[in-house]
Amino acid sequence: MDSSGAESDPAGGATRWTWLAYGYGALVVCALGYGLLGMPVQLSDSLNNIVEASQGSLSHLLVSNFWARGYLRPFLWGLIRVVFDLSNGHYFEWFRGWHVAQVAVLVALFVALLRVRRATDAAAVPLGLAALIGIHTFWGTVREAFPINTFMTILLCCYGAAWLALGPPRWWRDVAAALLVIFAALTVESGLLVGVVFVAAWLAGARGLSRAGVAGQVALVAGYFVLRFMVLDIGSPGLTERSSGFGFGMIDRAELAARFGANPLPFYVYNVGTSLLSLLMSEPRGGIFVTTQRVLTGDWRLLNLVSVGASLLGTCLIAAFVWQRRGEWRARRFTRDDQLVAIFLAVAAANAVICYAYTKDVILSPAGAFYALALAVAARHFLARTSPTMMGTAVASVVMLLLSTGWAFRAVAAQIDLRHAAGVVRGEWVYVDRWLEEQDVVPATDADRAIVAQLHDDAVFRHPMRPPLVGHWLKWFEE
Amino acid sequence: MSRRAALPGIAVVVPALFATVAVLVFAVRELSGTTPLSNGPMRNVAEAAGAGQSSEVLRLLRDGDDPRRFWPVRPEIISSYVTRPTGLEAAIWGGRNIVELLDQRGFIADDGTRVHLTCLAKDAGKTEVVEYLTASGAPSCETGAAFASVKDRSLQR
Numbered sequence: 001m002d003s004s005g006a007e008s009d010p011a012g013g014a015t016r017w018t019w020l021a022y023g024y025g026a027l028v029v030c031a032l033g034y035g036l037l038g039m040p041v042q043l044s045d046s047l048n049n050i051v052e053a054s055q056g057s058l059s060h061l062l063v064s065n066f067w068a069r070g071y072l073r074p075f076l077w078g079l080i081r082v083v084f085d086l087s088n089g090h091y092f093e094w095f096r097g098w099h100v101a102q103v104a105v106l107v108a109l110f111v112a113l114l115r116v117r118r119a120t121d122a123a124a125v126p127l128g129l130a131a132l133i134g135i136h137t138f139w140g141t142v143r144e145a146f147p148i149n150t151f152m153t154i155l156l157c158c159y160g161a162a163w164l165a166l167g168p169p170r171w172w173r174d175v176a177a178a179l180l181v182i183f184a185a186l187t188v189e190s191g192l193l194v195g196v197v198f199v200a201a202w203l204a205g206a207r208g209l210s211r212a213g214v215a216g217q218v219a220l221v222a223g224y225f226v227l228r229f230m231v232l233d234i235g236s237p238g239l240t241e242r243s244s245g246f247g248f249g250m251i252d253r254a255e256l257a258a259r260f261g262a263n264p265l266p267f268y269v270y271n272v273g274t275s276l277l278s279l280l281m282s283e284p285r286g287g288i289f290v291t292t293q294r295v296l297t298g299d300w301r302l303l304n305l306v307s308v309g310a311s312l313l314g315t316c317l318i319a320a321f322v323w324q325r326r327g328e329w330r331a332r333r334f335t336r337d338d339q340l341v342a343i344f345l346a347v348a349a350a351n352a353v354i355c356y357a358y359t360k361d362v363i364l365s366p367a368g369a370f371y372a373l374a375l376a377v378a379a380r381h382f383l384a385r386t387s388p389t390m391m392g393t394a395v396a397s398v399v400m401l402l403l404s405t406g407w408a409f410r411a412v413a414a415q416i417d418l419r420h421a422a423g424v425v426r427g428e429w430v431y432v433d434r435w436l437e438e439q440d441v442v443p444a445t446d447a448d449r450a451i452v453a454q455l456h457d458d459a460v461f462r463h464p465m466r467p468p469l470v471g472h473w474l475k476w477f478e479e
Numbered sequence: 480m481s482r483r484a485a486l487p488g489i490a491v492v493v494p495a496l497f498a499t500v501a502v503l504v505f506a507v508r509e510l511s512g513t514t515p516l517s518n519g520p521m522r523n524v525a526e527a528a529g530a531g532q533s534s535e536v537l538r539l540l541r542d543g544d545d546p547r548r549f550w551p552v553r554p555e556i557i558s559s560y561v562t563r564p565t566g567l568e569a570a571i572w573g574g575r576n577i578v579e580l581l582d583q584r585g586f587i588a589d590d591g592t593r594v595h596l597t598c599l600a601k602d603a604g605k606t607e608v609v610e611y612l613t614a615s616g617a618p619s620c621e622t623g624a625a626f627a628s629v630k631d632r633s634l635q636r
Contacts, residue, residue, distance in 0.1 A: 024496075024499075027499055027500075027503060028499055030503060030506070031499050031502040031503050031506065034502075034503075034506040035502075119488065120488065123488040123491055123492050124491065126491070126492050126495035126496050126499070127491050127492075127495050129495070129499075130495040130498065130499075379491060382487075383487055383488055383491070386487050393486050393487065396486075396487040396490075397486045397487045397489075397490040398490070399487075400487045400488075400490040400491035401490040401491070401493075401494065403491065404490065404491045404492070404493070404494040404495045405494040407495065408494040408495045408497065408498035409498075411495070411498055411499075412498050412501070412502065415502055423532070423534075426533075426534035427532075427533050427534060427576075429534065430533040430534050430536075430537050430576075430580065431533070431576065431580075459534065460534045460537050460538055461537075461538055461541060464534065464535065464538050465532060465534050465535055466509065466514065467514045467517040467518060467519050467520050467521075468517060468518075468530075468532070469516050469517050470516065470517055470518055470555075471516055473516075
């Protein structure tokens with residue numbers, strides 16, 4: 001530990017604490033993976049995508065989506081097609097297994113990024129992983145799939161980017177970084193945050209990428225904008241494409257146009273601001289001040305209050321870390337922990353800006369994932385700085401207990417929500433014919449009909465519903 | 480970890496660790512055949528219908544359960560007064576979608592059954608189900624009689 005209380009960078013090899021942290025991560029993957037395997041491939045958002053991705057060749061799919069109007073997401077479709085082909089008809093096993101594998105890699109990267117070497121490092125891992133799973137921005141990455149959750153793919157790309165950037169300098173990291181940003185940006189728009197990770201890490205002194213490598217990142221991101229706006233003329237989401245959260249409720253497209261059509265800037269500022277608040281305080285959610293409204297009307301839920309409390313406490317801990325390290329930062333002396341927190345701050349800002357036209361929990365998932373890392377860093381820093389007095393130890397213990405309890409509560413709520421969502425999805429599959437009719441979708445070929453039948457049978461017969469949970473205690477975990 | 484950091488360290492580890500272990504223990508118990516904190520698996524089509532679990536209704540129909548016959552239903556599924564309904568009767572408490580599902584599969588074949596179910600839905604205050612069943616005309620019902628028959632049957636067990 002240096003004079004400021006920051007842990008010096010433990011560059012040594014793995015210790016027993018390292019393996020303990022990975023072991024705990026494996027337990028977390030098992031727990032979440034069990035929930036994920038209880039969820040069938042979804043009907044809405046997934047069936048059409050699978051059917052569409054199964055048409056023609058992979059190259060045709062990529063090219064046609066490269067030139068598609070409205071979105072620039074060819075690799076989103078390419079990935080679905082690759083897993084579809086690999087599955088050879090075992091859709092549930094492959095698509096749901098893919099989701100579990102993504103979570104496993106994400107957790108492994110989380111532990112790797114924290115670089116656990118000592119007991120204080122290991123002690124922060126359960127809290128960090130509880131925050132990773134429990135934060136509201138993460139829920140959409142596990143509750144839904146299209147049938148591959150694109151947002152989860154971007155989380156992996158962002159963590160992968162941080163891992164590349166924080167490692168020792170190697171030429172191949174530049175190459176891998178370039179490939180990663182191209183893949184992420186052409187998967188979904190928030191993939192551009194991968195570039196932010198690389199640049200922020202470099203500015204914070206990480207030299208895994210060379211100067212040329214970082215310049216390449218900037219060039220690739222600039223190239224994306226040129227391609228999107230000047231070559232393909234795709235543009236960006238308009239103000240009135242969808243209804244949006246504002247204040248204490250939703251405002252529909254007509255009202256959006258009436259209130260902000262002439263000057264959308266205040267609405268965009270609102271979205272960016274509320275996105276940041278949501279990340280740091282869990283309030284508002286999707287632009288709506290849900291918890292505030294419920295408290296004002298006396299209809300509050302325990303989970304709402306716990307979420308806001310845990311986030312506030314966590315944010316204070318991160319802020320305290322930044323405050324304590326400000327001198328070193330000004331002198332441009334960064335430890336690995338500093339770099340992780342700096343990346344979080346940069347991704348949080350950029351992610352909030354991406355939400356300018358439309359804010360939603362899951363769009364903030366990259367910033368949420370780095371929030372969990374920053375919280376773990378701040379917690380181990382806090383543990384290392386605990387005052388030796390009895391009072392200091394007692395206060396620190398209470399703070400840690402409250403923080404961990406709050407985030408653990410949210411992580412359990414995420415598991416319960418996942419189980420509930422699995423029941424809802426199965427219910428949708430029962431009425432698949434009605435759904436197809438409502439969507440005006442008719443499976444055109446025998447192959448399409450076979451896909452529908454297979455997914456239906458997977459959801460209802462082969463992987464039947466797990467018994468719903470019952471009890472008054474469930475109310476504690478309701479939003 | 481220094482001795483001074485041990486207590487806060489334990490404080491930060493224990494709750495999160497406990498949550499993970501609790502979820503894992505739950506998963507292991509469920510995989511071994513017991514689902515804690517639940518009523519367990521639905522035992523027949525009437526239980527599934529009464530609980531509103533449409534996917535389980537469909538699965539149990541495929542396995543051969545007949546929703547027209549009487550089934551034992553645990554009191555915690557619908558109520559302690561409805562423990563021996565037919566699958567169709569239980570579906571009244573499961574909601575409109577379940578009734579519709581069974582109707583579309585031809586299990587509400589005769590007018591007598593439809594009238595009985597309509598009157599039962601009225602007694603149970605299930606407006607949506609009543610609306611669905613009376614799309615082609617509402618029968619006259621003696622208030623409380625349909626539910627009383629289901630209740631009497633349950634009490635006779």
